[in-house]
Amino acid sequence: MDTVTHTLMGGTLLGLATIDPSVDPLTLGFGATVVGASLIPDIDTTLKLKNNAVYIKNHRGITHSIPFTFIIWPVLLATISYLFFDLPFVNMYFWSLLAVFLHVFVDIFNMYGTQMIRPLRNTWIQLGFINTVDIPIIVLLSSYLILWFLGLDPIILFIVIYGIIFIYYIVRYAYQQTLKRKVRNLLPQEHIIRTFVMPTIKFFEWRVALATDNSFYVGRAFKAQVVFYDEFKKMEPLREDLYEIIKYDENFKSFTFFSSIYRYEIKHLEDQTIEIRYTDLRYLKDGHYPFVCIMIVDEASKEVISSFTGWVFSEDKLQQKIK
DSSP states (O other): OOHHHHHHHHHHHHHHGGGOTTOOTTSHHHHHHHHHHHHGGGGGGGGGGTOHHHHHHHTTSGGGSHHIIIIIHHHHHHHHHHHHHOOOHHHHHHHHHHHHHHHHHHHTTSSSOBOTTTTTOOOOBOOOOSOSSOHHHHHHHHHHHHHHHTTOOHHHHHHHHHHHHHHHHHHHHHHHHHHHHHHHHTOTTSOEEEEEEEEOSSTTEEEEEEEESSEEEEEEEETTEEEEEEEEEOOOOOOHHHHHHHTTOHHHHHHHHHOSSEEEEEEEOSTTEEEEEEEEGGGOBTTBOOEEEEEEEETTTTEEEEEEEEEOSSHHHHHHHHO
């Protein structure tokens, strides 16, 4: 989820903590620890400072893993709260654990997902029926803090608000499954391999992408109506000699590690150079596919001259990054 949602969730935990007689949730130390715990798994966002390939491959990876969720982050934050704010270590461990776990858990429901079961398996869990920025959830969490400020019981409020959010999740999941069935029924003559129905910030508008034996289809669902905008015929696997050149490129490895459905194009340039472009089909927006991996390859020297992976919303910007 986005930073605002995680911060608001941390704020609701302050209200829930009024149930604990050993702490005062309205103190600076407790608030900083719990809200910090609600945000700390996303510290890997700083990997952007290195490069996009490292960020894409590792964001929501080890910092959202089992050891970090249940041991490293809660112990670290409980220790800091004990040393600097004289708060009870055991209580702060459990409140920090709850905040970190809630952060990691809610992240699995959007399309980006997490690797929360590392080190058992380094796979992405991407349930994809809640948008990363979900307005109804933000409104509900904000209303909790407002109603608590106005004097309502924070414990009862917590149960009610999170009960509504739980029902909202069920509704969104059921809606997604209904759309998936509708999408599959539009192509009865083809064998569908994978289907993606992903939310947008608009409640009734969803992204659609699916792969069959022979084609890729990309479109949108508006309420119960599904419209396909693009159809791409599947190509043969990339030439073996070209694959041998690009397979160790960090941008290529990050893109293929993260992306679930993609296609490639080859453009011949000049002086025995070619452009190999991989496009993620899940993020069509305004006729453009913004998440790409592009590599410029010199066939003579058999090396990647330049490469980039990430979100770019115009061709001019993409060419600037490649240069």
